[in-house]
């Protein structure tokens with residue numbers, strides 16, 4: 495019986511990256527808000543914001559972490575987690591300056 499070192503090595507490699515990498519792009523044409531690229535990274539529409547962004551981020555992350563789940567299961571779990579986190583007050587903090595104030599101050 496041989497050792498199956500491949501999958502173990504892959505798991506160790508995955509564990510090194512603590513966060514799932516996210517690529518931001520304009521996805522309108524694909525009629526999708528996001529994609530999971532294999533188990534490597536997720537791609538999200540840069541125009542997503544608010545609660546919908548949280549839902550799609552969770553949805554694509556679930557595809558990466560639990561690839562055996564069906565689309566329906568991923569949808570149900572991501573929606574439930576989104577509602578739960580949102581109700582508990584989780585929001586994205588935007589710390590960018592966004593440009594000068596009307597009086598020229600930063």
Ligand SMILES: [Zn+2]
Nearest residue numbers: 553557565568
């Ligand atoms: Zn999906």
